[in-house]
Amino acid sequence: MAPATIDTNQATAFGATVRGTVIRPGDTNYDEARAVWNGMIDKRPALIVRCRGAADVIAAVNFAREHDLPVAVRGGGHNVAGTAVCDDGLVIDLSEMRGVRVAPHERTAWVQAGATWADVDHETQAFGLATPGGVVSDTGVAGLTLGGGIGHLRCAYGLTCDNLRSVELVTADGEYLTASEDEHEELFWGLRGGGGNFGVVTAFEFDLHPVGPDVATCLVFYPSDRLTECLQAYRAYVKSAPKGVSTLVFAGELPDEALFEGNDIHRQKFAVMGCYAGHVNDGERKLSPLRTLTKPIADLSGVRPYTEFQQFLDEDYPDGMRYYWKSLYLDGLSASVIDRIAYWAEAAPSPLSTVDIWQLGGAIERVDAEESAFAGRHAPFLLGVEANWERAENDEANVEWVQDCLNDMRQFSDGSVYLNFPGFLEGGEETMRATFGPSYERLVVLKDEYDPSNFFSRNQNVVPSGTTRTDGGATARE
Numbered sequence: 001m002a003p004a005t006i007d008t009n010q011a012t013a014f015g016a017t018v019r020g021t022v023i024r025p026g027d028t029n030y031d032e033a034r035a036v037w038n039g040m041i042d043k044r045p046a047l048i049v050r051c052r053g054a055a056d057v058i059a060a061v062n063f064a065r066e067h068d069l070p071v072a073v074r075g076g077g078h079n080v081a082g083t084a085v086c087d088d089g090l091v092i093d094l095s096e097m098r099g100v101r102v103a104p105h106e107r108t109a110w111v112q113a114g115a116t117w118a119d120v121d122h123e124t125q126a127f128g129l130a131t132p133g134g135v136v137s138d139t140g141v142a143g144l145t146l147g148g149g150i151g152h153l154r155c156a157y158g159l160t161c162d163n164l165r166s167v168e169l170v171t172a173d174g175e176y177l178t179a180s181e182d183e184h185e186e187l188f189w190g191l192r193g194g195g196g197n198f199g200v201v202t203a204f205e206f207d208l209h210p211v212g213p214d215v216a217t218c219l220v221f222y223p224s225d226r227l228t229e230c231l232q233a234y235r236a237y238v239k240s241a242p243k244g245v246s247t248l249v250f251a252g253e254l255p256d257e258a259l260f261e262g263n264d265i266h267r268q269k270f271a272v273m274g275c276y277a278g279h280v281n282d283g284e285r286k287l288s289p290l291r292t293l294t295k296p297i298a299d300l301s302g303v304r305p306y307t308e309f310q311q312f313l314d315e316d317y318p319d320g321m322r323y324y325w326k327s328l329y330l331d332g333l334s335a336s337v338i339d340r341i342a343y344w345a346e347a348a349p350s351p352l353s354t355v356d357i358w359q360l361g362g363a364i365e366r367v368d369a370e371e372s373a374f375a376g377r378h379a380p381f382l383l384g385v386e387a388n389w390e391r392a393e394n395d396e397a398n399v400e401w402v403q404d405c406l407n408d409m410r411q412f413s414d415g416s417v418y419l420n421f422p423g424f425l426e427g428g429e430e431t432m433r434a435t436f437g438p439s440y441e442r443l444v445v446l447k448d449e450y451d452p453s454n455f456f457s458r459n460q461n462v463v464p465s466g467t468t469r470t471d472g473g474a475t476a477r478e
Ligand code: FAD
Pocket: 037, 073, 074, 075, 076, 077, 078, 079, 080, 082, 083, 084, 094, 113, 114, 133, 134, 135, 136, 139, 140, 141, 142, 143, 144, 145, 146, 147, 148, 149, 150, 151, 195, 196, 197, 199, 200, 201, 202, 317, 420, 421, 458, 459, 460
């Protein structure tokens, strides 16, 4: 189908119906407005509307439907596949809707859907409270929450979506509704892990927990020639997982000039990063085994403000660099898995790339699998393969490395993936079915009810009955 065209008069008329701004090709801020975090993505929307509230979102959805425009929805713009933008369509950009209102006595926060985790942490920490977010503070709340959300508090307080009380959204036919345990319950089920398939979320309400202001953290760098024995010890630690501890391992060159010099800078390393959600003295004690797996190259562990820990990795993921990520739930951390992780970390063409292991379990597995659409509660670990590099001429080598690594690691997995990391999926609907299992059909029923024409298709797409998948991913590469 030829892309719909929007002339100046139509764009001006639409602009008059919203409080926010409408940006078009040729406007001075068009290139800035269409750019997303991943520099691999280069999409040219017909219109971008920076919404100021739910009324603008309703107007945008109605305008796109009436003019048959493809739609992309932008929260924080951090999706690796760049699903927040599209060619020739309308981008519903929520990045100016960043309000956060905390009710300290109820321990809840109402968060607009363009907020980042830095916005949420800033407001909630004023009251010594937090909800589990992601490990980089400028990631958007919206995309992360709708896909599940695994961060530094996950084993203590669950996924981000486990902490949702309600979701306010605009559906494909422009209807505004609230989904919660008491209203539109089935939709609420689907919004917790089913991604951006059912509407444009305008706000979330989260449960909060007492966290901080200081937390005990660990971040220890070790030489990779000791990876096998150390990860075996790490596996034993995690098995008896001290309650409240959430950890993450990343392996690669990790060439941090501020931290390492001489031979150390280009040496293969791995790091163990973790946090304890509770009293700092208990936390320091519980994290201490992770600091002595062998002799560290550097140890940045310590008690620090929660907000600082939440921002610790921000600088490692600058806007506009080139990124290609994938993920896979792992059955376990056997000696063979560890060997292959060591191999692939060393084989990375870019020194900035890493192979990551996310500890799962704890509060994540305590939630019943049927309680939400999220599909990864069964796995003890999640593998993340992150190619991060600077120059376009290295695209092919980096993408190939991720795909080869994934193909090899599938032998240690049931093939299901964490839908927030891979960006777009190689297997399309097949991977969605493998990931969601029996819940996929339940999601299709929900999609048929709320979005039968697949108006919201630039996402990890649940394909409604009777339609075929459209362009979907708005992605540079599968
Ligand atoms: P966007 O690119 O703005 O949106 C992505 C998709 O989400 C959209 O295409 C749309 O389908 C949907 N969406 C966004 N906003 C809305 C809305 N208001 N209504 C309906 N649908 C919407 N994930 C984790 O779980 N834990 C982490 O620690 C973590 N760390 C990350 C660190 C970095 C540097 C990056 C780049 C990503 C990280 N992620 C993490 C993955 C992250 O969860 C996803 O990339 C997520 O899509 C980002 O959300 P966003 O709002 O920024 O994305």
